[in-house]
Amino acid sequence: xxxxxxxxxxxxxxxxxxxxxxxxxxxxxxxxxxxxxxxxxxxxxxxxxxxxxxxxxxxxxxxxxxxxxxxxxxxxxxxxxxxxxxxxxxxxxxxxxxxxxxxxxxxxxxxxxxxxxxxxxxxxxxxxxxxxxxxxxxxxxxxxxxxxxxxxxxxxxxxxxxxxxxxxxxxxxxxxxxxxxxxxxxxxxxxxxxxxxxxxxxxxxxxxxxxxxxxxxxxxxxxxxxxxxxxxxxxxxxxxxxxxxxxxxxxxxxxxxxxxxxxxxxxxxxxxxxxxxx
Amino acid sequence: xxxxxxxxxxxxxxxxxxxxxxxxxxxxxxxxxxxxxxxxxxxxxxxxxxxxxxxxxxxxxxxxxxxxxxxxxxxxxxxxxxxxxxxxxxxxxxxxxxxxxxxxxxxxxxxxxxxxxxxxxxxxxxxxxxxxxxxxxxxxxxxxxxxxxxxxxxxxxxxxxxxxxxxxxxxxxxxxxxxxxxxxxxxxxxxxxxxxxxxxxxxxxxxxxxxxxxxxxxxxxxxxxxxxxxxxxxxxxxxxxxxxxxxxxxxxxxxxxxxxxxxxxxxxxxxxxxxxxx
Numbered sequence: 001x002x003x004x005x006x007x008x009x010x011x012x013x014x015x016x017x018x019x020x021x022x023x024x025x026x027x028x029x030x031x032x033x034x035x036x037x038x039x040x041x042x043x044x045x046x047x048x049x050x051x052x053x054x055x056x057x058x059x060x061x062x063x064x065x066x067x068x069x070x071x072x073x074x075x076x077x078x079x080x081x082x083x084x085x086x087x088x089x090x091x092x093x094x095x096x097x098x099x100x101x102x103x104x105x106x107x108x109x110x111x112x113x114x115x116x117x118x119x120x121x122x123x124x125x126x127x128x129x130x131x132x133x134x135x136x137x138x139x140x141x142x143x144x145x146x147x148x149x150x151x152x153x154x155x156x157x158x159x160x161x162x163x164x165x166x167x168x169x170x171x172x173x174x175x176x177x178x179x180x181x182x183x184x185x186x187x188x189x190x191x192x193x194x195x196x197x198x199x200x201x202x203x204x205x206x207x208x209x210x211x212x213x214x215x216x217x218x219x220x221x222x223x224x225x226x227x228x229x230x231x232x233x234x235x236x237x238x239x240x241x242x243x244x245x246x247x248x249x250x251x252x253x254x255x256x257x258x259x260x261x262x263x264x265x266x267x268x269x270x271x272x273x274x275x276x277x278x
Numbered sequence: 279x280x281x282x283x284x285x286x287x288x289x290x291x292x293x294x295x296x297x298x299x300x301x302x303x304x305x306x307x308x309x310x311x312x313x314x315x316x317x318x319x320x321x322x323x324x325x326x327x328x329x330x331x332x333x334x335x336x337x338x339x340x341x342x343x344x345x346x347x348x349x350x351x352x353x354x355x356x357x358x359x360x361x362x363x364x365x366x367x368x369x370x371x372x373x374x375x376x377x378x379x380x381x382x383x384x385x386x387x388x389x390x391x392x393x394x395x396x397x398x399x400x401x402x403x404x405x406x407x408x409x410x411x412x413x414x415x416x417x418x419x420x421x422x423x424x425x426x427x428x429x430x431x432x433x434x435x436x437x438x439x440x441x442x443x444x445x446x447x448x449x450x451x452x453x454x455x456x457x458x459x460x461x462x463x464x465x466x467x468x469x470x471x472x473x474x475x476x477x478x479x480x481x482x483x484x485x486x487x488x489x490x491x492x493x494x495x496x497x498x499x500x501x502x503x504x505x506x507x508x509x510x511x512x513x514x515x516x517x518x519x520x521x522x523x524x525x526x527x528x529x530x531x532x533x534x535x536x537x538x539x540x541x542x543x544x545x546x547x548x549x550x551x552x553x554x555x556x
């Protein structure tokens with residue numbers, strides 16, 4: 001597992017670094033970024049994995065979320081990755097649609113041609129990337145997972161199906177019930193085919209209804225988000241737990257939209273939430 | 279002076295908005311952004327004008343600097359603008375160089391063809407834009423000016439030549455002595471021609487040596503900045519005031535580079551500095 005450093009910036013007394021490596025899971029070159037707080041010079045620190053939304057790379061969150069000040073204060077590392085496999089030979093859509101193919105891996109393991117060859121983002125995020133991070137950087141085995149939109153869907157699905165690996169989950173504007181949203185239906189049809197069973201493995205609302213573990217979840221959702229009603233459907237998560245006492249906090253934020261300005265406003269509270277549960 | 283709103287995002291309980299307007303000074307369509315803190319709903323607030331570096335638009339600072347949390351807390355509006363005139367008919371370099379023409383207006387009034395027609399950024403920033411802001415938004419007449427790199431040069435030059443209009447100046451990694459730097463010499467030769475007198479009007483070190491007003495200045499400069507020795511030369515500012523007691527704070531920041539990660543680390547202190555002087 002060889003890492004090639006792409007950039008290195010001092011920030012808030014810590015370090016932001018980008019690396020490339022060949023992913024055996026995705027069978028292509030990948031890039032990720034890591035923020036190491038100053039505390040990591042002294043002892044291993046916990047990690048928040050951030051999963052970005054459609055079209056993003058490892059860079060959007062690190063540059064736009066304004067998260068590093070609080071991460072440095074709390075002593076938390078942050079890892080961000082690309083949103084799909086990339087490079088020559090990796091399948092993409094011919095019409096250039098932003099919601100399928102490159103930049104739109106949906107954090108699942110594809111089973112259908114032509115996607116099956118590289119689109120295995122679930123395994124990459126759950127297994128290969130944390131192994132790499134834990135082998136090369138001063139982090140401990142305390143992990144949390146968070147994300148935005150498609151990445152909020154990824155954080156919920158990966159967190160809920162790996163409760164032993166993550167101490168908490170958070171999300172901004174997640175796709176909560178992809179089986180009933182246009183983005184989710186399009187992606188699942190292409191990547192997974194028609195089998196409903198396979199879809200259910202990647203639907204946060206269904207997973208939440210059936211999980212026994214009680215991993216704490218914090219979700220922020222702007223009520224001025226243009227994707228709220230059609231694509232995001234946070235009410236489906238509340239419905240999934242209406243008959244029991246699950247530690248889910250869903251906050252509807254008045255006047256906020258789907259942008260990184262929304263994320264920046266509340267990211268420090270999300271980091272505080274994860275810090276409390278490490 | 280008609281403004282067309284391009285975007286509107288709620289952030290930190292305030293608003294980030296982008297507008298386009300026809301600039302009579304630059305004779306072209308221009309875009310700017312404004313952050314209005316929540317306090318602006320109740321009473322007019324002071325404004326920090328931010329001048330960006332080479333290649334930037336109104337967006338870089340708003341998205342990457344992580345400034346809005348503290349601006350919201352302190353009740354300060356922020357205005358960012360483009361770094362040159364833009365659009366059809368606006369002169370540019372043929373070789374696509376990033377340090378002249380589009381995205382590289384150097385905040386001066388060009389006197390040479392082909393630049394003289396539109397490249398009048400000094401007047402735009404000093405006069406037209408503040409007039410527009412003060413006519414359309416809930417701000418008072420307290421102004422500060424700040425910037426990065428080429429924009430740090432702009433902030434120093436505009437602040438020092440308009441001491442009655444700004445209560446304080448700050449800069450990150452400014453071009454402090456453009457008459458002796460490759461970027462500055464290239465830009466001044468093209469925009470101003472060969473006359474040394476005209477160059478002196480836009481050289482912060484010469485202006486500082488000759489100014490009588492004592493407008494407070496805060497500068498942060500990373501010592502791991504690849505442009506430090508050749509282009510930025512902060513020591514020339516210290517030399518300009520070595521024989522007198524000028525309120526200039528120059529902080530060399532160990533290990534920091536020229537990026538927005540550096541700006542993000544210290545921007546809250548710059549806003550606090552400006553707030554103290556409003």
